[in-house]
Amino acid sequence: MKKNLLWAFALLLAAAVLGACSSSSDKGKQTDEPAKEEAPAGDATDANKDEKTGGEVNIYTARHYDVDAILYEDFTEKTGIKVNVIEAKAPELIERLKREGKNTPADLFVTVDGGILHSAKEEDLLQAVESEVIEENVPAELRDPDNQWIGLSTRARVIVYSKDRVKPEELSTYEDLATDKWKDKLLVRSSDSLYNQSLLASLIAIDGEDKAKEWAQGIVNNLAREPEGGDRDQARAIVAGVGDVAIMNSYYVGRMSVSDEAEDVKVFDQIGVFFPNQETTGTHINISGAGLVKHSKNKENAVKLIEYLTSVEAQEEVSKENFEFPVNEEAKLPEVMAEWGTFTPQKVEFADYGKYNPKAVELMNEVGWK
Known part of the structure; x- marks a missing residue:
């Protein structure tokens, strides 16, 4: 009887030792439990999304041309900056900017008449744009003297x-x-x-x-x-x-x-x-232009958008699709416009x-x- 008890005790002790060794050797090894999936890059939080896509830029525009939407989409694809657009007549947008004041979400005011652009400046709704790229893209006569608005095209x-x-x-x-x-x-x-x-x-x-x-x-x-x-x-x-x-x-x-x-x-x-x-x-001639809103919350993105819109690539697209004259002198005209010849x-x-x-x-x- 004593021999049997001793033998059983020995078996239990051996099993315990083997179990401990097995547990120790499995540390750090893959188990049968499914691994937790990691969130795709940029999808963890909304904050990460905004950081990776470059944020946004908000436009109040009196232009209603298909080519504008094409350019905004292309800009977003190139930079990750989302372009939000509100369309209305220029006087309505100016009144809205005045009413919203510091609380406006607008970053850019876009319209199709030089007189209206100047009126927005006189109403103290705009601020100066600082960009060597824009100054290289657009000649001085097609910009506000204080760079508070920038020409985008002419007709x-x-x-x-x-x-x-x-x-x-x-x-x-x-x-x-x-x-x-x-x-x-x-x-x-x-x-x-x-x-x-x-x-x-x-x-x-x-x-x-x-x-x-x-x-x-x-x-x-x-x-x-x-x-x-x-x-x-x-x-x-x-x-x-x-x-x-x-x-x-x-x-x-x-x-x-x-x-x-x-x-x-x-x-x-x-x-x-x-x-x-x-x-x-x-x-x-008259001009389409963009003014940087005085209380812009996304100033850097707004300036980047103007830089893109005045680039040779974007300017040639405007001329090709809407037959407006480019402000960038390096941009080529479509055949129809070239046949009209140059003018003063x-x-x-x-x-x-x-x-x-x-x-x-x-x-x-x-x-x-x-």
Whole structure:
């Protein structure tokens, strides 16, 4: 009996020793329990996401072009910076910026008129942009003197004419359009158009109020019909035989060349583009631009976006898709625009468009420009 008990005790002791050795040797080795999965890089927390993607930039914009969305997406892909966009008319956005004050989420204010950009500056809504890249990309005449807004593209207010009924050598200046030579042959959109208001404002800056009013009266006297529709409607009216010449923005002509509407392409084929005042004061241009909002929370990202939008790559995309003139002189023009040839622009401060806008509207009302 004693032998049996001793033998059993010996077996138990041996088992205990073997178990301890096995437990010790398994330390640090893979077990049958499934390993815990590690979170993919950047997905652990929202904070990590923001850090790795570069944050965001918020835009208040009065531009409504497809090419802008394409460029914003490309910028995000290249930098990881998310672009958030709020679209509205420029006056509405300016009022919103004033109302929001320091609490605004906006980083950039983008619009399509030099006078409005200057008004945003005068309202103390913008701040200076500091970037050697931007200064290299954009010539000084297409930037605010204090760099509170930066030009992104330009468009020219040109004379469009019927190739069948008008020879280019018959055309010369904006002033010539107000002479009896073009009686009942001129087409232009209404005085509500900011494009026409800025054109007249530029003439006030150049010639003074009296001559500008005389010009506006001549335009009204020569109209082939009362103003109606947009710029492209004036081109269509030329081809329909309503009038022979029209005042239009250049980029509308280019867009008609690639329109999904076959009739618009036919219209494009029958009209020509003429840059007026090449021997005198130059062709009127207006500008699209971006202002850095005074209370921007993402200033660094906003400046990076302007740097990208003024790069050769982005500038050529704007011209190709929307037929606007690039501000970066290294950017190449699409074939349609290159065929129009080069031109000399007016030497008028963009700020004058805003300064003389009230007087321009007043003169238009006085002469009956509807």
